[in-house]
Amino acid sequence: MPSLLPDWFALRADFPILDQQVHGHPLVYFDNAATSQKPRAVVDALVRYYERDNANVHRGIHELSNRSTNAFEAARERTRKFINARSIEEIIYTRGTTEGINLIANAWGGKFIKAGDVILLTEMEHHSNIVPWQMLAERTGAKLRYIPITGDEGLLDLDKLDSLLTPEVKLFAMVHISNALGTLNPVTDLCARARKLGITTLVDGAQSAGHLPVDVQAIGCDFYAFSGHKICGPTGIGTLYGRKEVLEQTPPWHGGGEMIATVDYFKSTWNTLPHKFEAGTPDISGPIGLHAALDYLDAIGRENIFRHDLELATYAYQRLSELKGVRLFGPKGERGGLVSFLLDDVHAHDVVTIADRYGVALRGGHHCTQPLMKKLGVPSTARASFYFYNTRAEVDRFIEVVREIQKFFGV
Amino acid sequence: MSDDLNDLYQEVILEHAKSPRNFKVLPDANRVAHGTNPLCGDNYTVYLVMDGDVVKDASFQGSGCAISKASASLLTSTIKGKTRAEVEALFGKVHDMVTTGHADDAMGKLAAFAGVHKFPARVKCAILSWHAAKAAVAGGGTVSTEGDEPKAG
Numbered sequence: 427m428p429s430l431l432p433d434w435f436a437l438r439a440d441f442p443i444l445d446q447q448v449h450g451h452p453l454v455y456f457d458n459a460a461t462s463q464k465p466r467a468v469v470d471a472l473v474r475y476y477e478r479d480n481a482n483v484h485r486g487i488h489e490l491s492n493r494s495t496n497a498f499e500a501a502r503e504r505t506r507k508f509i510n511a512r513s514i515e516e517i518i519y520t521r522g523t524t525e526g527i528n529l530i531a532n533a534w535g536g537k538f539i540k541a542g543d544v545i546l547l548t549e550m551e552h553h554s555n556i557v558p559w560q561m562l563a564e565r566t567g568a569k570l571r572y573i574p575i576t577g578d579e580g581l582l583d584l585d586k587l588d589s590l591l592t593p594e595v596k597l598f599a600m601v602h603i604s605n606a607l608g609t610l611n612p613v614t615d616l617c618a619r620a621r622k623l624g625i626t627t628l629v630d631g632a633q634s635a636g637h638l639p640v641d642v643q644a645i646g647c648d649f650y651a652f653s654g655h656k657i658c659g660p661t662g663i664g665t666l667y668g669r670k671e672v673l674e675q676t677p678p679w680h681g682g683g684e685m686i687a688t689v690d691y692f693k694s695t696w697n698t699l700p701h702k703f704e705a706g707t708p709d710i711s712g713p714i715g716l717h718a719a720l721d722y723l724d725a726i727g728r729e730n731i732f733r734h735d736l737e738l739a740t741y742a743y744q745r746l747s748e749l750k751g752v753r754l755f756g757p758k759g760e761r762g763g764l765v766s767f768l769l770d771d772v773h774a775h776d777v778v779t780i781a782d783r784y785g786v787a788l789r790g791g792h793h794c795t796q797p798l799m800k801k802l803g804v805p806s807t808a809r810a811s812f813y814f815y816n817t818r819a820e821v822d823r824f825i826e827v828v829r830e831i832q833k834f835f836g837v
Numbered sequence: 838m839s840d841d842l843n844d845l846y847q848e849v850i851l852e853h854a855k856s857p858r859n860f861k862v863l864p865d866a867n868r869v870a871h872g873t874n875p876l877c878g879d880n881y882t883v884y885l886v887m888d889g890d891v892v893k894d895a896s897f898q899g900s901g902c903a904i905s906k907a908s909a910s911l912l913t914s915t916i917k918g919k920t921r922a923e924v925e926a927l928f929g930k931v932h933d934m935v936t937t938g939h940a941d942d943a944m945g946k947l948a949a950f951a952g953v954h955k956f957p958a959r960v961k962c963a964i965l966s967w968h969a970a971k972a973a974v975a976g977g978g979t980v981s982t983e984g985d986e987p988k989a990g
């Protein structure tokens with residue numbers, strides 16, 4: 427466990443991409459909730475793999491195939507440790523959070539969800555944790571139900587939970603940290619309450635993995651999905667954690683090579699966990715890059731990262747709240763490292779276009795949470811999202827730019 | 838402010854975004870079309886009163902960014918009195934202008950949108966109400982800029 431606080435500024439040197447001018451201004455990258463930047467260690471791991479070890483996994487007998495298989499499986503063990511799963515059988519490689527949720531909706535949902543069953547979600551879910559369940563409900567005749575939020579502050583209205591978490595609920599899927607609001611949901615409590623009723627749980631960890639310590643056994647969820655690209659890893663690789671007892675009862679999703687034990691012209695048998703869920707040649711460099719990313723993050727310490735992100739978010743929230751004509755979204759207290767906001771009389775798209783010309787990369791839009799935007803009564807918001815390599819000075823710069831935007835539009 | 842930004846947010850555009858013209862429902866409209874940009878939530882309805890092939894009156898309602906609102910405001914001012922064929926030809930010219938930056942002399946105030954071409958992500962904001970107008974003169978309906986929507990978030 428790292429005991430000293432990291433030298434946050436020195437870490438920036440590991441990210442060559444941060445050191446550049448955009449439209450004549452130093453880049454301020456505040457779009458980390460969409461995807462993070464990658465440290466040199468991750469890029470180097472990918473290069474090393476392709477320059478020295480590249481071969482297909484699990485099939486060859488030759489040296490390179492052994493090396494790539496070993497690296498591929500070592501990354502699985504590293505990922506297991508990262509989220510404290512009990513066994514590597516519980517670690518399924520996916521393309522990302524979206525694919526993990528779709529796997530569960532199709533393979534698990536296809537077997538266990540029946541007409542009249544209820545799938546419980548929250549009003550702050552990302553499209554990737556809504557649409558697969560809508561598709562499943564469409565196929566099976568199940569119903570969707572949502573835990574409401576408390577308005578702009580964006581907390582779950584847990585007073586309503588008792589009336590929503592009823593025995594018809596078969597699955598409860600919830601986001602850990604909202605990408606649109608920054609809300610940090612009490613997933614451990616929520617999963618415990620679901621478990622008492624025998625309800626299966628899924629946590630969308632896209633914004634929480636790599637941003638705070640995650641222990642899937644402590645959370646007590648049945649499934650936890652996350653994406654490598656949001657936590658310093660390459661795009662195209664993610665992980666789905668599934669509790670072994672649940673995965674064993676879940677049929678495969680995709681069929682093909684690797685996921686089988688034996689194949690006959692008319693019948694096949696399945697490989698063991700986790701390979702049963704990994705059909706075809708996988709992304710091999712992805713897990714290897716992810717391995718390097720997880721090592722990198724844990725050398726900094728996720729507790730430290732969480733506190734750093736929170737500090738920046740709190741500071742940005744406070745500075746924005748001191749300006750006139752700013753509407754802020756998300757909780758005032760503890761939150762993930764992002765701030766969603768709107769300026770009176772200035773559309774989020776205009777904010778983002780102008781900020782970009784000052785070198786500040788923000789995001790404006792619905793953040794893949796269209797139903798939430800409707801609920802908040804806004805077409806979109808602007809969002810600044812932080813990671814450990816961002817600094818207070820960058821937040822100051824961002825605030826200066828927001829002031830410029832307000833002046834430009836005469837507000 | 839950089840020159841590019843001043844090109845994008847020209848006085849005319851800022852002024853029309855602040856006080857849009859024809860910003861109302863036309864009760865006797867006989868053509869209505871809807872334009873949405875799901876990415877940023879821009880959402881406009883264009884109302885036309887057409888007499889045969891000619892646009893007698895035009896208005897719009899809805900919400901969106903400065904570029905899309907100013908564009909709808911100038912559009913509804915420009916197309917009054919034009920025929921369906923003229924509106925369609927103008928759509929083509931506006932489309933060329935916001936993607937290449939070339940405005941011919943006949944564009945008048947619409948030339949203010951030439952600066953949009955330096956901001957590829959904003960082209961669909963400028964063109965949204967034009968899509969709706971094109972659908973309206975052809976009979977009405979719903980158009981969307983969906984398809985180029987980025988998904989990360």
Ligand SMILES: Cc1ncc(COP(=O)(O)O)c(C=O)c1O
Nearest residue numbers: 522523524552605632653989990
């Ligand atoms: C909360 C949340 N869930 C799911 C996703 C989807 O992740 P991905 O696009 O990597 O599959 C994202 C990111 O876009 C997210 O922020």
